[in-house]
Amino acid sequence: MSGPRPVVLSGPSGAGKSTLMKRLMKDHEGVFGFSVSHTTRNPRPGEEAGKDYHFSTRDIVQEGIDNGEFIESAEFSGNLYGTSKAAIQDVQAKNLICILDVDIQGVRRIKETDLNPIYISIQPPSMEILEKRLRERLTETEESLQKRLEAARIDMELSKEPGVFDVVIINDDLERAYEELKDILNDVSKTYTVKVLSM
Numbered sequence: 299m300s301g302p303r304p305v306v307l308s309g310p311s312g313a314g315k316s317t318l319m320k321r322l323m324k325d326h327e328g329v330f331g332f333s334v335s336h337t338t339r340n341p342r343p344g345e346e347a348g349k350d351y352h353f354s355t356r357d358i359v360q361e362g363i364d365n366g367e368f369i370e371s372a373e374f375s376g377n378l379y380g381t382s383k384a385a386i387q388d389v390q391a392k393n394l395i396c397i398l399d400v401d402i403q404g405v406r407r408i409k410e411t412d413l414n415p416i417y418i419s420i421q422p423p424s425m426e427i428l429e430k431r432l433r434e435r436l437t438e439t440e441e442s443l444q445k446r447l448e449a450a451r452i453d454m455e456l457s458k459e460p461g462v463f464d465v466v467i468i469n470d471d472l473e474r475a476y477e478e479l480k481d482i483l484n485d486v487s488k489t490y491t492v493k494v495l496s497m
C-alpha cells in the first residue's frame with residue numbers, strides 16, 4: 299500500500315472517539331481524512347449525510363456487502379455498520395491519513411485485510427463514567443443505551459488482550475487524551491513525510 303498508514307480508532311460507544319477525532323481534524327486541516335461509514339441507524343441532530351455517515355437502508359448496505367464493496371461490516375446495537383472500499387479510497391486519493399472509526403468487530407475484520415493501519419483504542423476511565431457520558435449525550439433510548447453498555451463491557455475486556463491494539467488511550471481528561479493522540483499521530487505523519495521526502 300502506498301501513502302500514509304491509516305489509523306483505526308476504536309473503543310466503546312461514548313468513550314470519546316468522535317470528540318477527539320473531530321478536534322484533530324479541525325486542528326490539522328489537510329492532514330487527516332475521515333472514512334465515512336455506512337449505517338442503517340437514523341441520523342442524530344446535527345449529523346450530516348455523507349460527512350458523518352452514509353445513512354442507508356439494510357437492503358442497500360447488505361447488497362453492497364454481498365457485492366464485495368465493503369472492507370468490513372458489523373451489527374452493532376441493532377444496526378448494520380460498514381466501511382466501503384470507496385470510503386477509504388476517497389481519502390487516500392487525496393493523500394490524507396485515513397481515519398476509520400469502527401467497533402471491535404470491525405477491528406477484527408480489518409486485521410484480516412491488507413490495510414495495515416495503526417490500531418488505537420479510546421477507552422473510558424470506568425463503566426460508570428461511560429454510562430454517564432452516554433446518558434448526558436441524549437442520543438440513546440434506554441434500550442439502545444443498555445445494548446451499547448453491554449457491547450462496551452465486551453470491548454473493554456478485549457482491548458486488554460495483548461496485541462489487539464497498538465495503543466490504548468484512557469479518555470479521562472480530554473486535554474490529556476487529545477495530547478496523547480496527537481503525539482501518536484505526529485509520529486505516524488512524520489514517518490510518512492520522511493519517507494516521501496527521501497524518495
Ligand SMILES: Nc1ncnc2c1ncn2[C@@H]1O[C@H](COP(=O)(O)OP(=O)(O)OP(=O)(O)O)[C@@H](O)[C@H]1O
Pocket residue numbers: 309310311312313314315316317318431432434435469470471472473475
Ligand atoms: N474526556 C471527556 N470528559 C467528559 N466528557 C467527554 C470526554 N470525552 C468525550 N466526552 C463526552 O462524552 C460523550 C461521548 O463522546 P463521543 O460522542 O465523542 O463518543 P464516541 O466514542 O464517538 O461514541 P460513539 O461510538 O457512540 O459515536 C459526548 O457527549 C462528549 O462530549
Ligand SMILES: Nc1nc2c(ncn2[C@@H]2O[C@H](COP(=O)(O)O)[C@@H](O)[C@H]2O)c(=O)[nH]1
Pocket residue numbers: 308309310311335336339370371372374379380381399400401402403404405
Ligand atoms: N464495524 C464498524 N463499526 C462502526 C462503523 N462506523 C461506526 N462504527 C461503530 O459503531 C458504534 C456506534 O456508532 P454510533 O455512531 O452509532 O454511535 C461505534 O462503536 C462506532 O465505532 C463501521 O463502519 N464499521
